[in-house]
Amino acid sequence: MLILSLTFYFQVKREKSFQSIAMEMHIEKKDSLIEPGKYLKMWVIGSNANDTTKNKTKYKVMIDDSRLYNLIEEGKEYFVSIQGSKEAQKTDYIYTFGQIGVVGGTQLAGKGKIE
Known part of the structure; x- marks a missing residue:
């Protein structure tokens, strides 16, 4: 019973939420x-x-690619999807970008030709 309880405790402790x-x-x-x-x-x-309330939620989004970091500008708006994960014992999510685009902008799609 003790081994089963310890196994359950360590399994729950390592769980992540997304x-x-x-x-x-x-x-x-x-x-x-x-x-x-x-x-x-x-x-x-x-x-x-689009949140006009006084106490709106602020998100800290970590970036792993310096090219993306260099393109983002303070004071501008972007359409984003962000993903967060956190360990079971922690209170804050760690967010990363899934996708980012300029609001009202156009984006190219397809494979470019280099010749």
């Missing part, structure tokens, strides 16, 4: 942290552009 959100996001802040030779962290902080 969240997916699509919205028009207003980018309020763009920041990065560089530890030379160790890591580069990049993120943006934004909120739902």
